[in-house]
Amino acid sequence: MTATPLRIRKAAVLGAGVMGAQIAAHLTNANVETVLFDLPAKEGPKSGIALKAIENLKKLSPAPLADKTRAAAIVPANYEDDLDQLKDVDLIIEAIAERMDWKLDLYKKIASHVSPTAVLASNTSGLSINALAEALPEEMRHRFTGVHFFNPPRYMHLVELIPTRLTERSVLDGLEAFLTTTLGKGVVYAKDTPNFIGNRIGVFSILSTMYHTEQFGLGFDTVDALTGPALGRPKSATYRTADVVGLDTMAHVIKTMADTLPDDPWHKYFKAPVWLSGLIEKGALGQKTGAGFYRKAGKDIVVLDLAKQDYRISEQKASDEVAAILAIKDPAEKFGKLRASSDPQAQFLWAVFRDLFHYSAFHLADIAETARDVDLAIRWGYGWRLGPFETWQAAGWQQVAGWIAEDIAAGKSMSNAPLPAWVTDGRKGVHGNDGSYSASASADKPRSSHPVYKRQLFPDPLLGEKFDQGSTAWENEGVRLWSHGDDIGIISFKTKMNTVNDFVLDGVQRAIDEAEKQFKGVVLWQTAEPFSAGADLKGALGLLQSGKLAQFEAMVANFQATSMRIKYSLVPVVAAIRGLALGGGCEFQMHSARTVAALESYIGLVEAGVGLLPAGGGLKEFAVRAAKANPEDPFEYLKKIFETIAMAKVSASALEAKQMGLLRDDDVVVFNPYELLYIAKQQASALAESGYRPPLPARAIPVAGDVGTATFKASLANLAEGYFASPHDIDIASRIADTLSGGRIERGSLVDEAWYLALERRHFVELAQTEKTQARIAHTMTTGKPLRN
The missing domain is CATH 3.40.50.720 (NAD(P)-binding Rossmann-like Domain)
Known part of the structure; x- marks a missing residue:
């Protein structure tokens, strides 16, 4: 078609x-x-x-x-x-x-x-x-x-x-x-039924959660502790989400269900609980009015306590028993334990899932073409990791179906509507090799054959779906070089958060050697977000603390060598990024022949935040770009860049990264992250087909020089006087200024890339040896937040 x-x-x-x-x-x-x-x-x-x-x-x-x-x-x-x-x-x-x-x-x-x-x-x-x-x-x-x-x-x-x-x-x-x-x-x-798929199932899930909150006498914060990340759902869970959406909006959606679905067997539950109506009457509509289920009291978050009719400090945690059950990896065992437990929190969770499964199965034929549509609608519209049918199937379809039927017979479920016959026909689930089940057609249906999906080499997989992982051409502990049976190689990292360690550095260099022999182009692409959270700080700090300075310096030099290997590869290297591309991850894409970035890419050179400066060739690359943009006065270009790096700014999108100079004008922004690899491969192929050659080495880069450094430092003096920056911040920023300007040499002097790389290394290694920088690195590693010292 x-x-x-x-x-x-x-x-x-x-x-x-x-x-x-x-x-x-x-x-x-x-x-x-x-x-x-x-x-x-x-x-x-x-x-x-x-x-x-x-x-x-x-x-x-x-x-x-x-x-x-x-x-x-x-x-x-x-x-x-x-x-x-x-x-x-x-x-x-x-x-x-x-x-x-x-x-x-x-x-x-x-x-x-x-x-x-x-x-x-x-x-x-x-x-x-x-x-x-x-x-x-x-x-x-x-x-x-x-x-x-x-x-x-x-x-x-x-x-x-x-x-x-x-x-x-x-x-x-x-x-x-x-x-x-x-x-x-x-x-x-979606079929033309009230609230379509996402809100029909999603709002029912919220209504049943609210109903069972009352049945089991749980606090709103306890329910949020149980129905957020512990279940693979967003941090805002149930009641925080309601506050964000607006309690009046929530009540309106519930009323729509009540008005438009008079024959739904669950109809009697389609009403706002008394306490929700009470909050709305008081004008406490959630985040937009400053109070709802939660509100801020000074630095504390307080939660509404129905028994006291007042707010109390939010404790938000699961009981020890339920926390232990939720930590169980095997879904079948987890659901079995939830159902068998006498802990009210466990009974609450089982009841919420039971009624969600029951409702989704009962209505599948009327609201959606297949179970796939329900699961994807809930995942994409509500941010759940697994949709309702996937969750049920993972927990053992027939076992759970039996439990639901028992609860319906015992009058425990919200409705006594029978489970549809297909649920108990001996099936193992609704997703399988032949597609996903369509209750209206009584058959499994494959994914859409619309040509647009040929652009998604790795679509968002449903439970049990496997896509061709390609064939490995070479790998080490840090990276895998592989292909999809064509002439474009793909380099993917194997580290946590795709951070960069020695195995990745050596691996990328060797993978490019191999790509030059086997492929006409290569794409740097990660099988999951982020693109890269930057250098492996733990390894770097370990070397410093054990006094292995020579090894630390060698690691920095190897980082730079990797960036340069990407830049001067004889086959085009295209960086395909989505999510975070920080520090070294940002520097790698700066050295690629082209970057293809998903719109939701958050890119930045953030080293200043941990008391360092970029030293994977990023500052050098900006100096090269500044010289190209304005050979007479590179300082003009560097002015905008300096603030971005000194303040460790991160772009809020790929389009903003272009404005900030972190992406180039001819880099490509992609709106659908599942099309990223396809488009990056097309770009690599087009570059190769057009006779790609790496750039000539930059051997005569005009510098902003000592005048540039002095001008930057003058702007820093104002920050220091206003106490906006600590002395250590000023030291870091001064070193960034010195490196971008090409060091203490006369303005307009011509230097090469090696000169800039040496400057980066020297400042980086000197900063890394300071007590304050080591404290910043350690603090970021343990808390995930920057330290101002």
Whole structure:
């Protein structure tokens, strides 16, 4: 099958509320020209509501814009004056309030202005897509669909695509490819049922957690201790999440379920608990009002205690028995122990899982095409490590099914609705070699054959899914050089957090030797995030503390040799990064022929934070770039860079890393992290095919010299006087300045790369021997936080 590409040059978002504005921001992140509409303002500029929403995007945290300067690219508009702008728009996303009458009224208003080929989508989270379609003129209905983004749209991977009975296949295929590659999303098809898949199952899980909180008399903080990372779920767990979402929003979603699902066997539970309604009445709506289930009291976090009708210090911990059960690796044993335990916390956890499994199985046929769609929707939309069906299957499908049936018969479960017959047909689960189970089709269905997924060499795997790990060409303890049966090699690290130690340094150099013999290009790519958290501090500190200075110096020199081997490789080395690329990880990508970075890449030279300076060739590389940018006055370029390095700044996205100079203009930013390897291999191949040669050695780099260093130091004096920096901070920053400027030589002198590398090494080794730097390294290793000394 070949999908007709949906060419989207320009998009419009209708509704500049929280969701609409953030969807517009993410379209703009992806270089899609976007017009943001709202009602005409009663005073001031006509498009004032949209203007204010665009301005507000710069203040939100987490930031919807991957680079704040992009706010200026969003065009503000209003429905009175600007509907004519819709005529050349290819995609319209409606994101106004969840009122059927308002939406239908808006569709009538825009219909005559919409181009005959534009796709119209509603970002509703709960209204019927088919009912909305009926309000459209007949010729538009085949181009209308539901497209439900999760909040915040930049960061949440899930987008639910909800076709109507009339939506054309080509429209869906085109939109799926656009959402996947251009916006970087994970697309799940949902049936047109209330709350679709993610919120139907996710909100039920929250409701059952709230119900059982009361049944077992547990504190809100105890429930959060049990339902967060201990279960492979986000740190915000249940009640903190409710505070972040807003308790009024939570109550609204629950009411939607109550209003739209009158025949659901669990319907009597679709109501806000008394204590939730009580908080809302008091105006305690969570984070946005400063109080909800939790609030801050000075430096403490306090939690609502229902018995005392007041807040108390949050203790948030599991009982010893339950903590021990949750630490068990084998899921079958873990679930068996939870069910058998008499500890109320264990009984609570079993009850929450039992009712979630029961609900998911009962509704699978009505809400989703397959169990895969349910699991991926919950993982991508709610941040769980495993979806409900995967969790059940891992715990032993039939054993758990038997326990659920026993509890239903004994009246212990929330509903007495029977388990569907397929649950107990002897199966081992719902995910297997032939795909995932479809209850509506009574068959297993494979993953989508849409061509866009050929770009995902390693998609997000479901339980039990195995992808071809390629064949190893060479490996040592630090790295593996491997390939997927083609002529591009892949180098992956084997250390924790992909940190860099001697095995990695030697391994990368040797792997490039091998790649030059066997491949036409090579990609530095990690099988899991991060790209690299930088140098192995533990090993470095060990050498220093045992007085092995010569070995320590040799390690620094080897680090530099590795960066230079990457830079001067005869086959192009492309760095493919996602997540953290810090310190040495950042320096490796700086030396590559090209970097391909996932949008959510957090890149920085952070050595100053541990009392050091970058010495893997990073400062040298900036000096080379400065000389290229402005041979007459390299200082201008270095000014911006100096602050970034001295303050150990980390980019908040790959786009921001370009602004900061940590990525080059021709480096590639990829929106879907699962496409990263595919695109990096394409880049390596294209470089090789175009006759790639490494750069010529830089032998005549003009320096900013002693004048540059003096200018940098003058700016540091102000920091020192204002007590913004400690004397040790100033020492580190002065050494960074000295290195970037090329040392104490005359401005404009010409030096080579070896000169800069020697400067980096000298300052790095001298700093490493200071007591304060060693204290900083030790503190960071034990606490994960920087020490200001």
